[in-house]
Amino acid sequence: MNLPTFSGGIHPPENKHLSSAYAIEDAMPSTKTVAIPVTQGGAANVPCVTVGNSVAKGQIIADGTGAFSVPVHASIAGIVKKIEPRLVTGNTESLCVIIEADGTERTNYLEPLNPFECDKTTAIDRIRLCGIVGMGGAAFPTHVKLNVPSEKPIDCIIANAAECEPYLTIDERSLIEEAEKIIDGLSISMHLTGAKRAIIAVENNKSYTTEHLKNIIAKSEKQNIEVQLVETKYPQGGEKVLIKAILGREVPSKKLPADVGCVVQNVGTLIAISDAFRLGKPLVDRALTISGSGCEVAKNLRVPIGTLIGDLIPEVIKLNPGVKKIISGGPMMGFSMLNAMFPVQKNTSGVLFLMEKEVSLLAETPCIGCGNCINSCPCGLTPVMMLRSIKAEDIDSAKKYGLMDCMECGSCSFVCPAKVRLVQYFRLGKIKACAAMEKAKAQISAKKEPFNECTI
C-alpha cells in the first residue's frame, strides 16, 4: 500500500530500538535544583520574582506583555537562589531563574476549567496562562496558533506523531501511555478552531500503535478523529511537509498552516492542553528521550522544566566511557552542546550521548556540484546555489534561492558526498539576512519613514 509522503527526504538509521521499549519514568536530580530560562518561546519575558522569593510549583516566575508572550512557571517548590545567564540549547547564554527545592510539594495550579462550556477568550487565555508552546521543537505560542482569525477557517487539526528524527521515541511512548490526553487535547483544539476533523499522523515504523489509538478514539466516541499512517522518511514530521503529504495542500512561502485551513500540533502539546483544562496544570514538566550509544541504557524520562541534564548523571543517566558528542534534540535538527550542564526546556524532546561510531568526523571538502542536495530537499530548494551565494556574501541571491524557506532539516548535508556543513551555512545566512533587515529598518526609521515589519 502506498502511504502518504513527500518528494525528496532521506532514510537515516533510525536507532529508535534503543529507547522505544522503555516506559516514561519520573526523574528528579538529587541536587534538586532547576535553572529555568525566563523565555521559552514567544516574545521575550522578564522575571517577576527576585532572589530570596519562595515559589510554589506552577507559580508564574516570568512573563511579558505582548500578544506573543508566554509565561514561564516554577517547576518545583522552593527558593529563588539566583537569576543569571546560563548555557542553554544552542550554546548561547540565556537569563535563567535558579530555584532550589525546599522539600515541599506546594503547587499553585489553576482551577480545572471545562473548555467546552467556557467562552473562547477564556479558553485561549487558559492556554496562555499555562505557558503552553509547541513542544516538538519550534516553541511557537499555542494560544496564538489556536486563536485563528475568522477569515482563516480551519477544517482540520493534524496531531503530529510522525517523530521522524532518529533516536527520539518520546512521542511514540506518549501515543501508548497518554493516548486519552492526546485525544482530549485534539478535541479541545478542534472546538477552539472550529475544525470538523482531526488526523493523528503516525509514521509506519510505529504502526503497532494505531490499533491502540483507534480503540481509545472509539471509547471516546469522537467520530471525527482518524489515524493516518505516513511513510517512514525523514523529515516527514516537518509541519509543511506533513500537511502536503496528508492533505495535499502546499503552504506558500512566508505563510502558515492556518493559511491553508489547518493547524498542526505536536502530541506533547496536546497532552499539555488537556492538563491545562482538566487539572489546571501549567507546563512545568515534560517527557523526553535520553539515548545514543553513549548511554548504558537509553530511557524516556519526565523531568521538571529547568532540570540540568548534567545533574541527572550518573544517578539517572549512566554513561559509557568515550562519549564524543552531546546533542540537545535529535541528530538531524538538534544542537551539539559544549557540555551537559544545560536545562531541559519546554521544547527539548531529547538529549543524545553519541559515541565516535555515530558521529560523522569526516572533514568538509569542496563542493563537487553533484546535485544530491537538490534531490534530497523536501522543500524543493536548491541548497548548492544557496551555499554558493552565502559564500559569496550575496545574501539577496541566497534568499532568491529559498534561504528563508529552508527548514534546516539537514537532509542536504546528510547526502552531501563532500560533507559540506550546509545547514550551518544556512543558519549563518539567515542571521546575516535578518541583521541586514534590522539595519535597513534602523536606517529608515532614522529618516522617520514607514517600514513594514520583517515577516521572515
Ligand code: SF4
Ligand atoms: S550535495 Fe554537496 S557536493 Fe553535491 S552539489 Fe550539493 S553541496 Fe555540492
Ligand code: SF4
Ligand atoms: S536546504 Fe534546508 S530544507 Fe532543504 S534539505 Fe537542506 S536543510 Fe533541508
